[in-house]
Amino acid sequence: MGSFQTEMRGEVAVVTFDLPGEPVNTLSPAVGTEFGEELERLGRDEAVKALVFTSAKQDFVVGADVKWLGSLRTAADGEQASREGQHGFDRLAFFPKPVVAAIHGACLGGGLEWALACRGRVASDAPRTQLGLPEVQLGLLPGAGGTQRLPRLIGVQAALDLIVSGNPVRASKARKLGLVDEVVPRSILVDVAVEHALAFAAGGGRPSASPRRSTREAVTRAALEGNPLGRRLLFAEARKQLLRKSGGHYPAPERALEVVREGLEKGFEAGLRAEARAFGELLVTEVSARLRELFFATTALKKDTGVDGAAKARPVHKVAVLGGGLMGGGIAFVTAEKAELPVRIKERDDASVGRALSHVRGLLDQRVRRRRLDRRGLEKVFARVTATTDLSGFHRADVVVEAVFEDLALKRRLLAEVESATGDAAIFASNTSSIPITRLAEGAKRPGNVIGMHYFSPVEKMPLLEVITHAGTDPSVVATCVELGKGQGKTVIVVRDGPGFYTSRVLAPYLNEAAHLLIEGADIAAVDAALRAYGFPVGPFQLLDEVGIDVGEKVSHVLHDAFGERMTPPATMAVLVKDGRLGRKAKKGFYRYDVKGKEVDASVYASLPGGATRVPFPEEELRDRPVLLFLNEAVRCLEEGILRSPRDGDVGAVLGLGFPPFRGGPFRAIDAMGAVEMVARLEQWKERKGIRFEPAPLLREMAGQGKRFYPDSR
């Protein structure tokens, strides 16, 4: 069976794309050829006056087949593929009979370029319907005419927003931008598209009025886009903004900008040629390779049950949360909003209950302000959230997530209380970043039901969930929590219990090393800048300010106790904490919070050896010392079986710790550097700074055997 089914609706041929055996429609040369043939046949058929193009899947077309992209080995191959895609859509654009795209669900990348080559576009009003060009997120740019057609349809500025950010827009926004002609309920989507197609065939113009722009918009548009000078200004500003965001690590958005500009200045055909060339060149960059690998890794995790055996997730009808603070409130929010489950919060008193509800409500209000939710939707979600000061309503909870203070005795007491208040199957999940789950489970009546669910703050934003198992955790409990986490919108990695689990553990030596540098006289801003230059979104000191210097200090002691000398935290942290220097929450940290902008609080140096006199360090040292320890510790986690795979380690570091995505994660970064090189660098530092730079045994082994963590990657 082919990928396209055509059915006549009067004089309109409705062509439905349904890639056989696949959950979503993607683009590849084979699909292109098949569509070309169908188009040709319908072109010859005189009974056909117009075409409607739609999808049989849950989504329209989600983009190019990323696996196929990986099979293109050289820049020339990439350019050639792009040229072929362009030609295909050119044929569609110049097809003598009008074609209207009927769009429901995701219409992304090549899918949107496909729709752009049609005469008209109608979209469904379902929340699932999203249109966008996410190619830059894979280190690429739209390579099938998107960089040329989009600015001509919706204007340069709006087009750049879509192309450079890669963020999709919903149907209503697409209508406002002029990206689609009309937005209708899904039930009549194809009918309306057929009407539009007939109207085009009858020689009419666009069947619905073009979107109304405010005068201000019209004036800005004329000033910026209508003349060369304004355009130059617009591009310069766009470039400045994206450099600020990308830190110069991501070439794709910049290339996209150039390509759009080329097309505007030298014409459509020149634009297409530039687009194809840029596409080919970007395709073979390391950055794109890493981003696509990461894409595959997160996609694979979405399908991963989290257990190696056949254990199935149990159904979850209700979730309870102990503690409604920042974490607990966030967990309640993603449970009610994303997982659409009722959630019962327990707090210690009415005032805390009020704060918890206010927190959840505030997050929902934010969704409304951002138009992700309407008022009635808010009420519906919020009705799922109740709060109490006792354990009433816990009896029916399938999963109880504990999000209280990091204190083993407290958590054990709560576990005992919850066990007596809930059914035998209830899962007790501890949201902890450092308390050993094994120790927690020791006191349990039903240790098999005890597990860790380490969320990251702020829960509603951070995409990672670290699920932590101890030796006795029932596999079905693991699968249940992984499934719940996915429902809450998280990418979930399962790690074995061990001090600091994975994320806190690799972060600790990295932060310690930054502190060592500080004691040796390095400048706070210089250390942070060096690691931002490596690609972290914030430097280690700013990170400590955000999570709380006391929290970092506490975790570092847990790890020191467990791993001994190599995790010895420099004494300075304790001094700072004693001074009440806790970070942002205390408005006193490495940075100042009483002034605008990021300014180091120079008074911190008074508590440090060396005082206010700072010593210049080579940037390489400021970067390498913390980063090498981070990578080395990740290898130890893999070696000890804390991690199930390098894939989990890479995704966890990128999504949980802000490890630079364009480096693909610690294991990809080591592969890129080579284990031999990494061992050499560690040895070098070990000589100067001591045992904490001792290379992980597995790393030595890999260096010795010339192995890689990902043997099949390029």
Next chain:
Amino acid sequence: MAQRLIGLRGTTRAVVVKGLRTPFVRAGGVFGSLTSLDLGAAVVRELVERADIDPAEIDQIVFGQAIPTLLAPSIAREVGLASALPRATEAHTVSRACATSIQAFTDVASAMALGVSQVAVAGGTESMSDVPIFTSRPLSRALVKASRARTLPERVRAFAGLKPKDIVPVPPAIAEYSTGLTMGQSAEKMAKENHVSRTWQDEIALASHQRAAAAWKDGVFDAQVMHVPIPPAYTATGTTDDIVRHDSSLEALAKLKPVFDKVHGSVTAGNSSPLTDGAAALLVMREDRAKALGLQPLGALRAFAYAATDPGDQLLQGPAYAAPVALERAGMTLKDIDLVEMHEAFAAQVASNLQAFASPEFARKIGRSAPIGEVDPDRLNVHGGSIALGHPFGATGARIVMQALDALARRDKRTALCTVCAAGGLGAAIVLERV
């Protein structure tokens, strides 16, 4: 002609498994920013949480209010949806003025006796802080006319002839439509006709406050009254009834001036129930269903009766008409009753009804051979009544039911008679027994 509802015996009878209410709060108080719907949804959501049953077990919700919320006239359905009951839980709204949630309760019990319902939520809500404000009749006529007008001049002409006073908004009257008398005036009339002294009224009010205050102090209400965090800031929480006075005295009550007849009157703010915000709900199920779910019922509905009298006569005397019928249907006399819960709209009304209960003359008037009997004051409203606890019209009935069942359990007694008087000369009476 004694009629017995056979269905209220045996395994298909309705039992109350759990009751819960919000604090009852003076109108304009801590619930000032909440609507009736907010209060109703809060109490139902929490009731279901605390009952620890699968919400999908609940097949219907019957809810009501005395003064309808015009933006959500199908209040039962809205409460069901807003409290996250399954969308498939059907709903209907009831109204019987101050006996509204008694009506909701007997509705679901009747449905259970007929076998058409298994598990239900019954209750009521009222926000006197959120009453609908009307326009005057002339203005609303003009507005309707204008909305139908086709041209601008026609539209303008619709408003011709309006007087300035027609523009003033009108709050709903708590007055009888058929007689024009307010509730307070009716109570005043009853006090005079039945020769109920000011002192007796104040004594009833004092007992109400003292018993309610003692009950709060002893933790009687802790499990019946939920805490309500107040949106949108959630910095305040409604935790307790705010009308009950812990320091009332006869002297203080005696100092208050009569409100409805300033010269010869005896009905004061102190011996009347105040305008109140609050909601209450009961989880009701068939006795066999409760058993199957492993839930311990608080008590069962044994019989109920409604009655009506001429609103132009003694408006709030309804209980004295309904109670003998309910007792008869229960196969009981007042001697078989351990506790009496009588809604206190006004102390004058309570006194008048107690008089009528005991009066051979009244018995003759309603065609019965003997009076109901004297109610032992020690068995009446043992944890306080509406004068001290407040009276959110729609919620009072459910409050009385849960309070009666709780009081029976605390004293290890078996039976209770509950009565509520209502506008229009209506009266409700139910007989409860512990299972």
